[in-house]
Amino acid sequence: METALKDIRSIDYPRFSHERASALKKSLFEKGIGNIYSFGRVELGLDRAIGKGNTSIIFLGNYENKKVSIKIERSDSERKGSLKKEVYYLIKANGHGVGPKIYGYDDNFIIMEYIEGDLLIEGKFNREDIFDITRQCNVLDRAGINHRQIQGGKHIICGEKNVIIDFEKAHLSNSPKNVTSFLSMCFLSDCLVRERIKEIFDFQEDFIKTLLKEYKPNSNIGDLIKNIQ
Numbered sequence: 001m002e003t004a005l006k007d008i009r010s011i012d013y014p015r016f017s018h019e020r021a022s023a024l025k026k027s028l029f030e031k032g033i034g035n036i037y038s039f040g041r042v043e044l045g046l047d048r049a050i051g052k053g054n055t056s057i058i059f060l061g062n063y064e065n066k067k068v069s070i071k072i073e074r075s076d077s078e079r080k081g082s083l084k085k086e087v088y089y090l091i092k093a094n095g096h097g098v099g100p101k102i103y104g105y106d107d108n109f110i111i112m113e114y115i116e117g118d119l120l121i122e123g124k125f126n127r128e129d130i131f132d133i134t135r136q137c138n139v140l141d142r143a144g145i146n147h148r149q150i151q152g153g154k155h156i157i158c159g160e161k162n163v164i165i166d167f168e169k170a171h172l173s174n175s176p177k178n179v180t181s182f183l184s185m186c187f188l189s190d191c192l193v194r195e196r197i198k199e200i201f202d203f204q205e206d207f208i209k210t211l212l213k214e215y216k217p218n219s220n221i222g223d224l225i226k227n228i229q
């Protein structure tokens with residue numbers, strides 16, 4: 001059972017002004033939000049949030065009987081307007097079946113599908129998850145959307161389904177590098193994700209490098225995945 005926020009000012013992070021919080025609340029409820037919950041890993045005085053970054057704070061909410069993630073621009077964001085950009089790329093990605101489904105937005109927030117699960121970096125994934133995410137990266141490559149934060153493993157949620165999140169830094173590109181960034185993180189770079197990969201794949205780094213070189217000119221995902229198997 002989720003409990004509602006104790007103090008509505010929590011949604012205006014970190015200024016906690018009554019004015020902005022009320023304006024945000026009004027707009028969120030007009031867009032169909034039924035409730036905003038105190039839930040998640042981030043402590044904010046009396047309340048909790050599910051995520052916090054440099055530009056935004058994310059709350060769990062309820063929209064048409066569905067759990068949603070409400071991403072709100074921070075009042076101290078140094079990249080004002082970045083949420084607007086994220087809306088643009090998220091809508092594009094959704095058009096190709098990628099990313100959390102977007103349900104509503106205004107200049108200050110995005111209401112989107114809540115994805116249950118752990119971040120990729122937490123390591124609870126299997127081989128099929130890796131192939132699935134590689135295919136999603138390929139869809140973005142073919143759509144000309146470069147996510148730009150795929151490496152790092154903090155922008156992919158692995159749960160019942162695998163979902164790439166946070167399109168804030170995305171841009172259009174003639175040579176998107178989603179697949180290359182993702183597989184380099186998995187198989188080539190020194191990171192936690194690779195530690196888990198070593199447990200579930202038997203691979204040679206040079207072979208992966210060759211596969212990525214071959215992938216570059218044609219974006220052929222079938223061959224790539226067949227060869228990693």
Ligand SMILES: Nc1ncnc2c1ncn2[C@@H]1O[C@H](COP(=O)(O)OP(=O)(O)O)[C@@H](O)[C@H]1O
Binds near residue numbers: 100
């Ligand atoms: N749609 C979502 N479903 C579930 N959790 C989410 C969702 N979007 C964001 N989160 C959580 O909030 C955290 C921060 O989100 P993110 O979009 O990366 O914010 P920022 O751009 O401010 O870094 C994520 O790491 C994740 O834990």
Ligand SMILES: [Mg+2]
Binds near residue numbers: 053166168
């Ligand atoms: Mg971000």
